[in-house]
Amino acid sequence: MFTSVKTAEKKTIALFALVAVVVLTGIGFGVSYAWRESRGPTAATAEDCVLAQELFDKAGTVPSGKEEAKAFEKEIRAMDYPQFVDQGIRTEVGKYVTWKVSKVTGEGTPPSREKFDEMVENAQGHCSDQQPLNIPAYDF
Incomplete structure (x- = not known):
C-alpha cells in the first residue's frame, strides 16, 4: 500500500x-x-550572392525621411526577399536593411560593432564559394 x-x-x-x-x-x-x-554558414547560390550584393548596395542609400525609409524597407522585403534560395544570406541582408532603416527612423536597436562585424562575417561566409561581398560600412 x-x-x-x-x-x-x-x-x-x-x-x-x-x-x-x-x-x-x-x-x-x-x-x-x-x-x-x-x-559554419550555409553556402549560398551565385544568384543569391549577386542579389545580396545588390541589396547591400541599395540599402546603403536609404531615403532620409522616416516614412520614405519605412516604405523603402517594405519595398525591398516584398520584391527581393522571395527570390532568395538560401535563407542564411537572406537573414544577414535583412539585418543590414533593418539596421540602416532604423538609423534613419530612430526606431529599433542599432547594432553593436561586434554584431555588425558578426553579420558581415556570416554574410561573407555564405558567399565564400561565390563572389566576395562588399558590404557598405555602418556609421556607429
Missing part, C-alpha cells in the same frame, strides 16, 4: 526535476552551438 508523499520528499523530487531540466537545457544549447560552429 502506498503512503502519502511527505513534504520533504516532494521538495527533493521537485529539486531533482529542476536540476534535470537545467542540465538538459544546457546540453541542448551546447550541442546546438557546437553544431552551428562546426558547420
